[in-house]
Amino acid sequence: MTAHAPTADAHAHAEHHDLGFVRTYLFSTDHKMIGRQFLFMSLFMMIIGGGLALMIRWQLAWPETQIPLTRWIPEPMMYDGFMPPEFYNAAVTMHATIMVFFVVMPLLVGCFGNFLIPLMIGAGDMAFPLLNMLSFWVSVPAGIMMVGSFWVEGGAAAAGWTGYAPLSTVPEYTGVGMGQNLWALSLIVLGASSLMGAVNYITTIINMRAPGMTWFRMPLVVWSLFITAILLLLALPVLTAGLGLMLFDRMAGTSFFLPAGGGEPLLWQHIFWFFGHPEVYIMILPAMGIASEIMPVFARKPIFGYHAMVFSIISIAFLSWIVWGHHMFQSGMNFTLGTSFMITTMVIAVPSAIKTFNWLGTLWGGNIHFKVPMLWALGFISTFVVGGLSGIYMANTPIDIFIHDTYFIVAHIHYVLFGGSIFAMFGAVTFWFPKMFGRMMNPTMGQIHFWGTFIFYNIGFFPMHIIGVGGHMRRIYNPTQYEFLEPMQWWNVFITRGVLIMGAFQLVFAINLFYSLYFGKKADRNPWQSNTLEWECPSPPGHGNFETPVTVHRGPYEYSSPEVEEDFLPQTRDLSGATGGSH
Amino acid sequence: MLERLGLMPTQASTVSGDVDALYLSLVGLSLVFSLGIAAALAYFAIAYRRRSEAHEAEQIHGSLALELVWSIIPFTIAMGIFIWGASLFVTLKRPPDNALEIFAVGKQWMWKLQHLEGRREINALHIPVGRPVKVTLTSEDVIHSFFVPAFRVKQDAVPGRYSTVWFEATKTGSFHLFCAEYCGTEHSGMIGTVTVMEPDDYQDWLSAEMAGGMAGTAQGDDPLSVAAAGGELFRGLGCHTCHRQTAGALGPSLTELFGSQVSLRGGRTVLADEAYLRESIVDPRAKLVDGYQPVMPTFQGQVSEEGLMQLVAYIKSLAAEQDS
Numbered sequence: 001m002t003a004h005a006p007t008a009d010a011h012a013h014a015e016h017h018d019l020g021f022v023r024t025y026l027f028s029t030d031h032k033m034i035g036r037q038f039l040f041m042s043l044f045m046m047i048i049g050g051g052l053a054l055m056i057r058w059q060l061a062w063p064e065t066q067i068p069l070t071r072w073i074p075e076p077m078m079y080d081g082f083m084p085p086e087f088y089n090a091a092v093t094m095h096a097t098i099m100v101f102f103v104v105m106p107l108l109v110g111c112f113g114n115f116l117i118p119l120m121i122g123a124g125d126m127a128f129p130l131l132n133m134l135s136f137w138v139s140v141p142a143g144i145m146m147v148g149s150f151w152v153e154g155g156a157a158a159a160g161w162t163g164y165a166p167l168s169t170v171p172e173y174t175g176v177g178m179g180q181n182l183w184a185l186s187l188i189v190l191g192a193s194s195l196m197g198a199v200n201y202i203t204t205i206i207n208m209r210a211p212g213m214t215w216f217r218m219p220l221v222v223w224s225l226f227i228t229a230i231l232l233l234l235a236l237p238v239l240t241a242g243l244g245l246m247l248f249d250r251m252a253g254t255s256f257f258l259p260a261g262g263g264e265p266l267l268w269q270h271i272f273w274f275f276g277h278p279e280v281y282i283m284i285l286p287a288m289g290i291a292s293e294i295m296p297v298f299a300r301k302p303i304f305g306y307h308a309m310v311f312s313i314i315s316i317a318f319l320s321w322i323v324w325g326h327h328m329f330q331s332g333m334n335f336t337l338g339t340s341f342m343i344t345t346m347v348i349a350v351p352s353a354i355k356t357f358n359w360l361g362t363l364w365g366g367n368i369h370f371k372v373p374m375l376w377a378l379g380f381i382s383t384f385v386v387g388g389l390s391g392i393y394m395a396n397t398p399i400d401i402f403i404h405d406t407y408f409i410v411a412h413i414h415y416v417l418f419g420g421s422i423f424a425m426f427g428a429v430t431f432w433f434p435k436m437f438g439r440m441m442n443p444t445m446g447q448i449h450f451w452g453t454f455i456f457y458n459i460g461f462f463p464m465h466i467i468g469v470g471g472h473m474r475r476i477y478n479p480t481q482y483e484f485l486e487p488m489q490w491w492n493v494f495i496t497r498g499v500l501i502m503g504a505f506q507l508v509f510a511i512n513l514f515y516s517l518y519f520g521k522k523a524d525r526n527p528w529q530s531n532t533l534e535w536e537c538p539s540p541p542g543h544g545n546f547e548t549p550v551t552v553h554r555g556p557y558e559y560s561s562p563e564v565e566e567d568f569l570p571q572t573r574d575l576s577g578a579t580g581g582s583h
Numbered sequence: 584m585l586e587r588l589g590l591m592p593t594q595a596s597t598v599s600g601d602v603d604a605l606y607l608s609l610v611g612l613s614l615v616f617s618l619g620i621a622a623a624l625a626y627f628a629i630a631y632r633r634r635s636e637a638h639e640a641e642q643i644h645g646s647l648a649l650e651l652v653w654s655i656i657p658f659t660i661a662m663g664i665f666i667w668g669a670s671l672f673v674t675l676k677r678p679p680d681n682a683l684e685i686f687a688v689g690k691q692w693m694w695k696l697q698h699l700e701g702r703r704e705i706n707a708l709h710i711p712v713g714r715p716v717k718v719t720l721t722s723e724d725v726i727h728s729f730f731v732p733a734f735r736v737k738q739d740a741v742p743g744r745y746s747t748v749w750f751e752a753t754k755t756g757s758f759h760l761f762c763a764e765y766c767g768t769e770h771s772g773m774i775g776t777v778t779v780m781e782p783d784d785y786q787d788w789l790s791a792e793m794a795g796g797m798a799g800t801a802q803g804d805d806p807l808s809v810a811a812a813g814g815e816l817f818r819g820l821g822c823h824t825c826h827r828q829t830a831g832a833l834g835p836s837l838t839e840l841f842g843s844q845v846s847l848r849g850g851r852t853v854l855a856d857e858a859y860l861r862e863s864i865v866d867p868r869a870k871l872v873d874g875y876q877p878v879m880p881t882f883q884g885q886v887s888e889e890g891l892m893q894l895v896a897y898i899k900s901l902a903a904e905q906d907s
Contacts, residue, residue: 085768085769085771086768089765089767089768089770158767158768160765164725164726164764164765166724166725166726166742167725167726167765167766167767170724170725173691173724173725173767174767174768175767175768259742259743259744259865260743260883260884262866263743264743265726265741265742265743265744266741266744299631299640300633300639300640301640301641301642301643302642302643302644304643304644304645304646305644305645305646305649305650306644306645307645308645308650330728330737330738330739331726331739331741331746332738332739332741332744332746335672335673335676338672338676339669339672342665342668342669342672343665346661346662346664346665347658347661349657349661350654350657350658350661353653353654353657354650354653354654354657356620357649357653358645358650360620360623360624360627361643361645361646361649363624363627363628363631364627364631364641364643365631365640365641365643366627366631366640366641367631367633367634367638367639367640368627368628368631368632368633369633370628370632370633378624378628381620381624382620382621382624385616385617385620385621386617389612389613389616389617390613392609392612392613392661392664393606393609395668396605396609396664396665396668397668397669397671397672397675398598398601398602398605398668398671398672398675398735399602399605399606399609399668401675401735401736401737401738402602402606402732402735402736402737404737404763405728405730405737405763405764405765406763466590469590469591469606470590470591470592471591471592471732471759473730473761473763474765475765475770476770476771477770477771478771478772481771481772481774482759482761482774483759484592484732484759559640560639560640560641560642561642562642567639567640
């Protein structure tokens with residue numbers, strides 16, 4: 001089953017379209033530029049989300065002391081660098097919301113989904129370029145609404161990123177008015193952006209694969225983005241519906257979630273987690289795909305168990321729809337339902353385990369080059385194993401009941417979303433930077449950034465498991481109010497120091513990024529000697545991507561193949577009748 | 584052991600040991616897997632590092648046997664953990680019949696607790712050691728969560744619903760009672776204490792008049808039992824005018840109601856438990872009893888959550904009287 005669509009207009013690169021600044025850099029319909037736009041928007045949002053995280057950590061380690069560098073934040077948010085509980089609660093809410101919806105999703109799906117899909121399947125652009133542009137530009141007002149909500153009366157949303165009703169639906173309960181409305185509206189608008197992206201990705205992958213690019217010759221990152229797009233398409237409308245009901249409750253006097261008017265608070269939790277659990281996999285599947293892409297290149301070896309990898313992506317996606325109840329074990333769930341969710345959640349560990357073992361299998365017998373992207377991929381696997389194993393504790397109801405709402409959960413989500421998604425994102429940026437910008441990133445700074453982040457990340461986040469099991473709850477403004485947490489307060493200081501140092505190492509990444517953009521070594525077409533199609537294009541690829549239409553002859557991971565002299569065999573190389581390299 | 588290492592809170596209930604045992608075996612399992620994977624990762628990284636340009640990686644595309652091994656082993660382990668966890672979950676979910684009953688209402692930002700005999704407390708709970716205690720929870724405003732780390736129990740208090748949690752303390756002393764579910768600005772300060780006493784001391788405490796300085800006992804000097812308070816409320820609201828035992832009464836008789844199966848209009852039956860009683864007071868038309876007209880007005884907003892708990896306790900006491 002070969003796809004039929006033409007890969008690129010053969011003349012596209014020849015005709016030099018001078019579109020001018022606005023059409024090239026702002027309102028571009030080119031998937032590569034849109035990918036870059038998502039990259040820079042998310043990195044900018046990461047500064048805000050990360051800044052909030054550091055403030056939260058400071059408050060937890062040294063409660064109600066003046067937080068350095070924050071005296072500029074006006075009242076009534078901060079008081080001369082002192083953080084009141086209202087702002088702490090808003091910061092906790094907004095840190096999570098921004099990181100999930102404006103950093104991890106746009107980075108993995110918006111940036112790399114856009115940049116990689118057409119290039120890796122041999123297409124000239126997305127199926128709907130205009131829709132693609134719209135998808136980015138719709139996310140911008142969503143971001144402005146979200147960040148701007150800090151400055152409205154009553155401050156930003158403070159009901160937690162999970163927005164549990166009725167805390168989130170009755171303004172009096174948090175004291176937040178317009179901020180919470182903007183939070184809901186922003187996520188509705190952002191949902192529209194993601195839907196446009198999802199439709200585009202699905203259509204592009206189904207219809208625009210180059211001749212010879214069969215389903216089982218697709219790179220795993222494309223598979224994971226394809227499945228992710230399907231999850232987005234099905235999950236986001238559920239969140240949008242829930243947010244709509246929340247806005248009705250807040251602004252139109254309905255009571256969908258208010259028991260006094262016949263509503264049901266738990267309805268919100270069901271809606272939110274029915275969206276929320278697939279959402280977790282929306283954020284981790286692309287990361288898994290990225291790791292699967294980087295590892296064979298630097299192990300110079302075929303991926304271990306390609307088909308098993310594909311089927312585990314599909315089964316994770318399927319199972320993700322029937323595990324949401326494990327977020328609600330202590331909300332008052334009956335025994336039968338509780339055990340059903342328990343068993344499905346246990347089962348979803350299996351495909352994740354399969355993927356982990358297959359990555360190990362990929363290293364086995366390899367010829368491993370420890371370049372910076374490979375370090376991130378290996379770092380991803382190490383932290384993902386921890387995050388995956390700690391998930392089993394949550395699947396197990398009696399344990400979950402004890403650790404729910406404690407720092408154990410905070411540790412788990414950060415091992416999955418930071419150690420998982422963000423590490424993979426760093427791997428992806430360092431790996432595809434030459435293709436995106438035509439220059440290499442500085443490897444020394446890359447090594448410093450990796451080791452600093454990896455070590456201090458673990459110092460910062462691993463102890464959260466320990467204090468969580470010790471009974472330290474999440475979302476508490478001041479742990480020193482709790483007598484029994486006193487022996488643990490030194491952990492909070494320890495964690496905060498680790499996180500602050502890790503935060504400082506991100507400056508190395510920022511410097512490397514901007515330095516390399518302008519002064520990095522020029523990259524050739526295929527600096528990593530990789531097989532996949534994007535490396536056939538110039539770095540960076542011009543309009544229309546491929547200079548000549550490509551035909552695919554084999555799978556993406558034929559490294560160290562005995563058929564050729566070199567240790568890589570690009571997907572496009574035609575070995576029938578030809579002798580030696582054909583380029 | 585964990586307790587001494589300062590890693591887990593004191594074990595002070597009958598289930599703490601079981602929960603910790605399951606937890607510890609998960610820790611053991613995690614260590615085996617994570618250290619195993621870390622060791623493999625480190626070994627491969629060293630053994631298969633790049634040595635020379637000429638070296639080529641081996642051609643390994645996969646192995647069905649290995650795929651099966653590492654699918655079936657995790658699956659079997661997962662099912663084993665499931666069975667263990669589920670059996671413990673049964674224990675956690677089913678309060679013993681002889682449990683002492685406590686009513687608790689969460690509100691921003693305190694726990695209000697009521698003993699059956701009528702004594703009330705705020706952010707403090709006194710219970711006897713060695714006796715199962717069942718707490719019926721609800722909330723006046725947002726969702727709160729009843730969390731006693733030493734007992735290894737946690738249960739959300741959801742507005743508009745009753746949920747229950749039970750525990751049996753195994754040692755005397757004071758333990759922390761928290762709200763675990765983020766509930767607004769002062770969530771962090773919603774802190775209470777559970778005091779576990781010898782049964783005799785508990786009886787003394789229950790009957791003590793206005794213990795000095797005890798927050799939240801500022802009710803009447805001679806507190807009514809919860810059921811008796813419910814009875815007063817029942818008559819005060821005029822419930823008895825319709826819910827009579829006489830023929831032709833507008834509402835069904837409540838004397839033998841609690842714990843029975845009620846036939847509803849439309850042929851369904853429902854168990855008359857606490858949640859059903861509460862719902863029928865605040866939303867009488869939700870479940871109409873067969874043979875009666877939808878004439879009862881709602882008492883939503885007219886009775887506080889504590890009042891509702893008292894009414895429920897009163898109706899329960901009617902059925903208990905019939906039994907004895």
